[in-house]
Amino acid sequence: MKEAVSIGLSAAILAVEGEHPSVLVVAHQGSEDALPFGPFDPAQHRTLESGLRKWVGEQTKFDLGYTEQLYTFGDKGRHTPAGGDKGRAGADTSNRVVSVGYLALTRQAIEAPHNQWRGWYHYFPWEDWREEKPAMIDQVILPALRKFVKEAPDSESAELRRERMNVCFGEGWDEERVLERYELLYEAGLVEEFYRDSGQDMKKTAARSQGLGTAMLFDHRRILATAIARLRGKIKYRPVVFELMAPAFTLLELQRAVEALAGLRLHKQNFRRLVAEQGLVEGTGKFSPSARGRPAELFRFRREVWRERPAPGVRLGVRQGRRTKPA
Amino acid sequence: MKEAVSIGLSAAILAVEGEHPSVLVVAHQGSEDALPFGPFDPAQHRTLESGLRKWVGEQTKFDLGYTEQLYTFGDKGRHTPAGGDKGRAGADTSNRVVSVGYLALTRQAIEAPHNQWRGWYHYFPWEDWREEKPAMIDQVILPALRKFVKEAPDSESAELRRERMNVCFGEGWDEERVLERYELLYEAGLVEEFYRDSGQDMKKTAARSQGLGTAMLFDHRRILATAIARLRGKIKYRPVVFELMAPAFTLLELQRAVEALAGLRLHKQNFRRLVAEQGLVEGTGKFSPSARGRPAELFRFRREVWRERPAPGVRLGVRQGRRTKPA
């Protein structure tokens, strides 16, 4: 009980601008993108969350609105001090860091110095299915994963890998499995972090040259994957999207925001039916000055719903096209 | 980043025996029930979970099967060393404990020395609606919460408290809000832990005499509430119930298990329809030696489903009776 460990708090601070979902990254030591990251000081803070709010406020100059704890990672090797010893099994008895990841949602998309907003899909290009199924899945990911299956040490392990491949990238896209997919790609050696963490030289590896997404510092991309997965799940049963919206918005704007988060296109007429039926939203009499087309009414979120309905949320109305159904 | 903190790992190890959902508790120092609890030793373990498995194996003599991380609590004051200083704002600069809670599911219900299985609903009597709505809700909880609303420092705070009361205990029971309800009862001073943590003498307090559920050591009841909430949510979309079942079971046994977890009664015919339709289960040709009535076929879980279906799980088929619907 006396083992000293330090606690790192990392925040995936998310926002949406129009159709672009983004995350706040800081220009950290070196070149890799990083999430805002700071230590938890037990002497100063009563809760983990208050510690987080404190230094996020200091570093990024704005208040966290909605926040939610994601996960606590304690894996050795996946949080190597940048530039430090890189041996995987290396007995680094120095100071072990356990990192607690948080999700935060905000409307503000300010540009503080050293901070900037970057699109999610830079880090997870295979997760954006709004236009079409990303070609890299069939062209790069699946071939590489099939190789990963073949190279399994034994047949049991191969079967397991095959299952994971199918669940993650096979028939029937489940947009919530963001973390599972990233973890699989990591283990299969298809993301840069794998080579960094295991001390191998990335340049030497063939797979590396394909560069699946942009790498991040430490385990920050894992935390971001967790954040996106959680958010994608949550929008379906809790009205969290509104934390990301301006006070007034058109229904199309709302739909575009949900689509940006889910990485999927939705059926317009059904989306508005769902939102309306659930009473999540009420019209202000005002209308949006639209460039062309009929002007859309501006709506506002009815904060009261969370009192009335036990589990409100924007159910994504219908996926368009695809969606294979099992017998 | 050099602040020393120690990490405690607590496990809510859950099982179901027939209709009785239970949790493994250890006879700890003093009188309060405790979850199996141990330190994380960063020098010895690569991940938090491997640390957990290690000492749970040592202390309780059995393997954890399915495990899942729940939440990391770091609140000052809610993890006071038993018998130690109890001042809430007391500057105990000693050693702060951050506790990571885990959920584990198991079939075995062995009786190790010093360990024992106890029913969930000893700790959360208001959560079991299988027979009927627990009378204590109307007779004890709601009156006390109304008092809590009245005593709010200002009207804004009162409105917030009223909302929480309604969401937690008002119309439309949402069986998943186990943690929210426990937290509300804690803040309203209706559970023993509140008085212990704030250093007040419980005997002196009127509310105490009503004793809502059995208290636990440290924040273990909070962790257990988190575990139950998580499990109640998860059974609806992932086939986790089967982690708790024997290899072969009748559909009624499966239903009773789900009911025990959810604290609700289900519609028998529809439950079997759902389970069958989803292909979660397949009949062995064998039949259960039933005491009376037509013998029921024994079924087994089809492990393959998790390959075939993207998000299988036992959707609870239909709540019987109640369920008020908003306009």
Add this chain to the structure above:
DNA sequence: CATATTTATACTCGAAATGAGTATAAATGG
């Protein structure tokens, strides 16, 4: 000015899922 184009919004329709039963089968205990 008429008309194509664009966007918003209302309404329809069939397929599936859901909630609540009824009906029948297969055992046991008098």
Add this chain to the structure above:
DNA sequence: CCATTTATACTCATTTCGAGTATAAATATG
């Protein structure tokens, strides 16, 4: 044999869901 108990199959009305069609209200263009 018959009342009782449990299992299991099937029916039916209602709601939800996925996918359209239809119409309205604006702008752009010839």
